[in-house]
Amino acid sequence: MSQGRKIVIGDIHGGLRALVDLLKKVEVTVKDKLIFLGDYVDGWSDSANVVSYLIELGKQNTCIFLRGNHDDLTHRWLKTGELNDQWLQHGGQSSIDAYRNFSKEEIAAHIEFFDQMVNYYIDKEERLFVHAGFTNLHGPQQEYHDTGFYWDRTLWETALSLDNSLSKEHDYYPKRLKLFKEIYIGHTPTTRIGKEEPVNAANVWNIDTGAAFKGKLSAMDIDSKELWQSEPVYKLYAEEEGRN
Template sequence: METYVLGDIHGAYRALQQVLERSPFRPGLDRLIHLGDVADGWPETPECVQLLLSIPNSIWLQGNHDWWVAEWMVTEAPHASANMSWLRQGGQSTYAAYQGGPQEQIRQHFHAFFSQQLPYFEDEAGNLYVHGGYDPAIAITRQDPYDLIWNRELWQYGQEAYHYTECFIGHTPTAPASLVPCQRANVWNLDQGAGYSGRLSLMNVRTKEFVQSDAVPKLYPGVKGR
């Protein structure tokens, strides 16, 4: 079994299809770890969720955008009452996508996917997977899950992920400075700006071989992302 790690999707279903087709990833044999932010930006969040649900042996981490979506799904608040920060930062496309589909899909995806996302994951090789980052000076079990989805200091300051072999994160786009997965100390960043004008990345954790989608705006001509 190989482990593959997937960056921030942000509703780009066509990009998700591309990386799965281009990668040697074997559904049902290999493990897939999604680093969070399946939602918000491009218009196909429900399709992304449905595809991830169909892949056996998958682990889904919660991103800050997923947190917002889960909050909305709990209440199914009308547009006027929804979190405006969420709507302005890509949530409008997610809201529209779910409102345009079957209403039962909102509850189905909340219970089957969004409520099942993890704050972090540690594998048998001593690697850590977390959406935003964490404070290396404090045991991760003692840290607020909300901080784990928003932390940027681990990446921005080039901190080492102490006590771990390697750490894999998303959340802070490397694009436009870099359109490929980047490493600082023992931390790898898999967010190459798919929510904006960048690409979606899927990497083999052991070999570091990766595939990417096309630039996402080319996959959605005439559609505005985040």
């Protein structure tokens, strides 16, 4: 029996229509392992519906659901009612609105889904998957605070600023980048540096292509590097375009 693919998927931000469009293009089968990099909520109007969809998808497929910073903030609100002003200004209100018509039972199932998310995942080929990054030079297993996994931007900044002529054996080569064959992240849209597709810097792949804003939702086969992208998400939510 042939093995399935390993597909990594970028930040969704409530764009269920984009996710459905993307998975159709990928032609996902039950053999495939799907690794989601986090930030399922906050953005377009379907945040709660994205979570419902992923819960069902996880019953049919092997899925890894990483925790993003927006997931953490929405999770806190669902569990305790905690409101964060910064969260409300950056998509949180859309998640609050999305849950207005959900029952207590549905919300409880979503809280359980958030509870079960993981901060990072390392596969057998020593490839790391994490929403944002990590700071400990000995690896994510030694990280002091969980928040770095879904808030840190220094890993991506380090990879972007690295001189390509610097060899991995050089004393100055960043120790964090030596720990893994490849690192897959989201969190910081590649559209910020004018790129509409995933960007590779050193051994770091950034798969967040700005679905929360004017970009597309992206998926990549981590072995073949085949790429799929949805239609621009804002076009799929044309009636909400003014929110940005």
